[in-house]
Amino acid sequence: MTPLISPWLPAEAGGGVPVLPVEAAGTFWWLWLIIALPALGATLLLLGGRLTNPWGHLLGTAMSAGSFGVALVMFVALLGRSEEERQVRQQLWTWLDVGDYTVDMSLLFDPLSAVFVLLITGVGTLIHIYSIGYMAHDERRGRFFAYLNLFVVAMLVLVLADDYLAVFLGWEGVGLASYLLIGFWAHKQSAAVAAKKAFVVNRVGDVGMSLAVMTMVATFSTSSFVGVSAGMPEASSGTSTALGLLLLLAACGKSAQVPLQSWLLDAMEGPTPVSALIHAATMVTAGVYLIVRSNYVYAETPVAQVAVMAVGLVTLLFGAVIGCAKDDIKKALAGSTMSQIGYMTLAAGIGPAGYAFAIFHLLTHGFFKANMFLGAGSVMHAMDDDVDMRHYGALSRAMPITFLTFAAGYLAIIGFPGFAGFWSKDKIIEAAFAEGWVFGVGALLGAGVTAFYMTRVMLMTFISKKRWRSGVHPHESPSVMTVPLVVLGALSAVGGVLLLGGWITGWLEPVTGPEGEHELFVSPFILTSLVTLVVLAGVVVAWLVFGRGELAGTAPQRVSWVTRAARNDLYGDAFNEAVFMRPGQHLVRGLVYLDDTIIDGVVNGVAALVGGSSGQVRRAQTGFVRSYALTMLGGALVAVLATLAVTLA
Amino acid sequence: MNPGAYITLSALLFSIGAVGVLVRRNAIVVFMSVELMLNACNLALVTFAKQTGDLSGQVAAFFVMVVAAAEVVVGLAIIMSIFRTRRSASVDDASLLKY
Numbered sequence: 012m013t014p015l016i017s018p019w020l021p022a023e024a025g026g027g028v029p030v031l032p033v034e035a036a037g038t039f040w041w042l043w044l045i046i047a048l049p050a051l052g053a054t055l056l057l058l059g060g061r062l063t064n065p066w067g068h069l070l071g072t073a074m075s076a077g078s079f080g081v082a083l084v085m086f087v088a089l090l091g092r093s094e095e096e097r098q099v100r101q102q103l104w105t106w107l108d109v110g111d112y113t114v115d116m117s118l119l120f121d122p123l124s125a126v127f128v129l130l131i132t133g134v135g136t137l138i139h140i141y142s143i144g145y146m147a148h149d150e151r152r153g154r155f156f157a158y159l160n161l162f163v164v165a166m167l168v169l170v171l172a173d174d175y176l177a178v179f180l181g182w183e184g185v186g187l188a189s190y191l192l193i194g195f196w197a198h199k200q201s202a203a204v205a206a207k208k209a210f211v212v213n214r215v216g217d218v219g220m221s222l223a224v225m226t227m228v229a230t231f232s233t234s235s236f237v238g239v240s241a242g243m244p245e246a247s248s249g250t251s252t253a254l255g256l257l258l259l260l261a262a263c264g265k266s267a268q269v270p271l272q273s274w275l276l277d278a279m280e281g282p283t284p285v286s287a288l289i290h291a292a293t294m295v296t297a298g299v300y301l302i303v304r305s306n307y308v309y310a311e312t313p314v315a316q317v318a319v320m321a322v323g324l325v326t327l328l329f330g331a332v333i334g335c336a337k338d339d340i341k342k343a344l345a346g347s348t349m350s351q352i353g354y355m356t357l358a359a360g361i362g363p364a365g366y367a368f369a370i371f372h373l374l375t376h377g378f379f380k381a382n383m384f385l386g387a388g389s390v391m392h393a394m395d396d397d398v399d400m401r402h403y404g405a406l407s408r409a410m411p412i413t414f415l416t417f418a419a420g421y422l423a424i425i426g427f428p429g430f431a432g433f434w435s436k437d438k439i440i441e442a443a444f445a446e447g448w449v450f451g452v453g454a455l456l457g458a459g460v461t462a463f464y465m466t467r468v469m470l471m472t473f474i475s476k477k478r479w480r481s482g483v484h485p486h487e488s489p490s491v492m493t494v495p496l497v498v499l500g501a502l503s504a505v506g507g508v509l510l511l512g513g514w515i516t517g518w519l520e521p522v523t524g525p526e527g528e529h530e531l532f533v534s535p536f537i538l539t540s541l542v543t544l545v546v547l548a549g550v551v552v553a554w555l556v557f558g559r560g561e562l563a564g565t566a567p568q569r570v571s572w573v574t575r576a577a578r579n580d581l582y583g584d585a586f587n588e589a590v591f592m593r594p595g596q597h598l599v600r601g602l603v604y605l606d607d608t609i610i611d612g613v614v615n616g617v618a619a620l621v622g623g624s625s626g627q628v629r630r631a632q633t634g635f636v637r638s639y640a641l642t643m644l645g646g647a648l649v650a651v652l653a654t655l656a657v658t659l660a
Numbered sequence: 661m662n663p664g665a666y667i668t669l670s671a672l673l674f675s676i677g678a679v680g681v682l683v684r685r686n687a688i689v690v691f692m693s694v695e696l697m698l699n700a701c702n703l704a705l706v707t708f709a710k711q712t713g714d715l716s717g718q719v720a721a722f723f724v725m726v727v728a729a730a731e732v733v734v735g736l737a738i739i740m741s742i743f744r745t746r747r748s749a750s751v752d753d754a755s756l757l758k759y
Contacts, residue, residue: 634758636690636751640681 032119032173032237035101038088041081042101042118045128046171048078049163056157067153068146071160072139078163079132086125097122097521100173107176111232119173119236123522126370127170127300130377134292135163137495141385142284144491145392155195155282162188166293170300175224175234178301182220182265185294186213192289193281205277212274216264216298223257226250240307254308255315259322262298266352268326273583275349276333279341283388286341291348291384292377299352299373302359303366306523310362319360320446324453327353329581331460335467336577338566339398340387343468344380347424350457351376357454358439365442366523367516372435374515375506379423379432382499386417389492390472393485400471401564402480407473409485412493414473416500421469423503425462426546431506437539438510444538445531455545462549470557478564666707673700687739687749691732698728 035042052074056067063070089097098121107114120128139159146152165184172178194206227234230250231242243251262268267275278290289295302309302319309316330349337343355373358365391398393410407414423432436458444451479485487493509515516526531538566578576582673696680693702721709717743749 629759632759634755636754637682637685644678644682 032098032100032121033096035099035118035120038084039099039101039120042085042099042120042171043103044081045078045085045132046118046164046167048074048081049160049167053157053160053164056153056160059153061153063153063157064150068139068143068156071156072136072143074160075132075136075139075163078167079129079136082125082128082132085120086129089120089122089125094521112228114174114176114234116177117173118171120171121522122518122520123300123304123370124170126374126518128167130374131163131166131170131293134377134381134499135159135166135288137498138284138288138292138381138385141287141388141492141495142282144489145284145388146282151195155192158188158191158195159284159288162192162289162294166297169297173236175227175236175239178304179217179220179224182261182297183217185289185297186210186217186265189213189278189289189294192285193278195282195285196280199280201277202280205274205280209274209278212271213264216261216271219257219260219264223254223261226254226257236304239305243307243311246311248312251308251311252314255305255312256318258301258305258308259315259319262301262319262356263322264298265301266295266298266356267349268298268322268353268356269329272326272329272349273580273587276342276345276580279339279345283341283384283391286345287381287384287388290345291380295348295352296355296373296377299355299359299369302356303369303523306363306366309360310524316360316362320357320450321360323353323355323357323360324450325353326350327357327457328453328460329353331457331464332573332577333580334464335460336574338400338471340390340400340403340468340472341384341398343400343464344383344387347461347464348376348380350461351380351424354436354439354454354457357443357450361442361446361450363524364445364526365439367519367526368435368438368442370519370523371509371515372432372439374509375423375431375435375503378499378506379420379430379503382496382503383417383420383424385492385496385499386413386420389413389488389496390485392488392492394479394483397480397483400468401562401566402478402483403472404475404479404562405473405477406485410487412487413496416493416496416503417473418469419500419503421465423506425465425550426458426542428543429504429507431503434507434510437542440542441531441535441538455542458542459545459549462546463553466550466553467557470553471562475557475562478562661710663707663711667704670700670704670707673697673703685750685752687742687751690751691735691739695728695732698724 052071056063056071059067089099098119100117100119102115102117104116105113106116139156142155142159146155149155162185165181165188167181169178169181169185172181190206190210193209194203197203197206224234227239230246231238233239233242246254260271263271275290275295279286281290309319327350330346330351330353332346334343334346334350337346351372355369355376358369358372389410390403390406390413393406393413394403397403419430423430426433426436440451440454440458443454520526570578579585677693677695677697677700680696681690684690684693702724705717705721705724709715709721739749742754746753
């Protein structure tokens, strides 16, 4: 093995332990199996086509579960190592070798990718199990599991790769899987359009990612984590800022952050397990992963850091406001997802003081949001695939398990003391206050709004009076669906234990650097109480508005402009249409006109000129032999005279 | 010998033939004029061969004669068939193959 010099932390960023990735040996030799198992499942299911329908779901679930098993073993093995050896690298093969630019296809298993692998395979397996019940009546169930496995493969490549180009491979892979799964019911026009929209908006972010990789190759002649982290301290400030902003653009696209947020709400057209796995727990957090992974880039560029924080802050309020007005249960949860990822982005922008909390919130969010999406799927299952919360109400008795697990997720997301979200969100708000008043107050406000809209969802779905449409008979879902709910519900409740004794910050320290000190203007206890009070206020307001009295069975039309704006996704689509789509359309029309008139005009003009002149020249062919003979004689004379002129001259 | 006289005769015969091809309408006469031009060329070839003492000119003349004979066979056949169908041996009448 070539000796790797890997200063994961720039020396001036606070020391820390410079960790060298060690070659995978022993238990870690099986690292490739984590990706290979779901890859095998996806290949078999895709090649098998309809033949796999009777048993495809079992194969897909088994492969995902097997991958989780291997990941768990790896994680325990990693736990058993000393902190200096907690970066394991397995070289698979050399992917590209062009001149002095080499890309290795190798896997990096370190504390950061380890928690991601566990989240992806763990939550992924639960969602596979849930899907067995949810997709039971779908005639393309085998294909659905093939796509799910494909997604797991791509996501694992994304988090295990140790080179930005290989990350890009997984990055595009999850985009493809997301596209295929959003449009899984492509016979619905809305699903097909939503899939295309997600794909197109993601391309904008991918431009940022590919430009970032190109910048790295141009600057450092390498795109590996090791090479880039080693080169960053010497890079010019312009390069660092460009890299930071380009990576932020990439993260915005994948994580549905403002201004590339518009695709996520439409992505809810996909089957609900897809929304839970891809558009809540894992894929949309890839942007946060990218930023945390690239901490050595952001350490060099305060400008990009502020941009990351600003994007996070705007998105967390943006998503929360949208979540308040949606009657579609999945869209309300999607707005909430945007908002929660905004929290993570905000934390990631704060720097070493926030990275660990971003990942911590990402994990707890993965638990409680997947739990709530699956709960929403369970409710939809019971209500004949109706997603309108105004047609729900009083479901707590009809579906007690769904209700209880959903309630666990609810308490976690609003930050009820003791539940997972309480610990993670509280830490982010604390770090935000230490960073600046604006960020702190924004995050605090977001927590209040979160409490409001989640209480609204809770009241409209489970508590208030029944508003069921006729012919709907809600019933609890089969146990294949409720067991994953119970597991995720339990994790939502107790996920906070990861913070015990500062475990998560210590665990991630080899990657993100030491947490660093931050000064708070008040004691953390007072701040926590303040957060809890704001949350309580949100809950009470929601109860006052939605908990008492009758709720309309259809959405009221006479509403304030705020509600109207939120119902229209705060005019995100209108903005895109007015600023990008229409001018683009005009530009294209202009170019088409230019093409039709000028380019085609020149080409057609030349052709017409040749055609016309040849029409005239053709007249010389009179058919009279004697005129031909005269022409020949003339020609011969000219030739002779020319020869004479040349010889005599 | 004085090649000047031969060459002058050759040029004269060629010019007569060329003018005949250009001005006469009857296909047979045009044909005869072509033969005249060919033979004018033969005369020039033989003259130059004699002058330079090189046999290739003489050989070329023989080739021209062979070609002329073959040409007469084909040409006369064409003229005959045109005359049979159109009752005319005028070259200007056979002008259908044009733009």
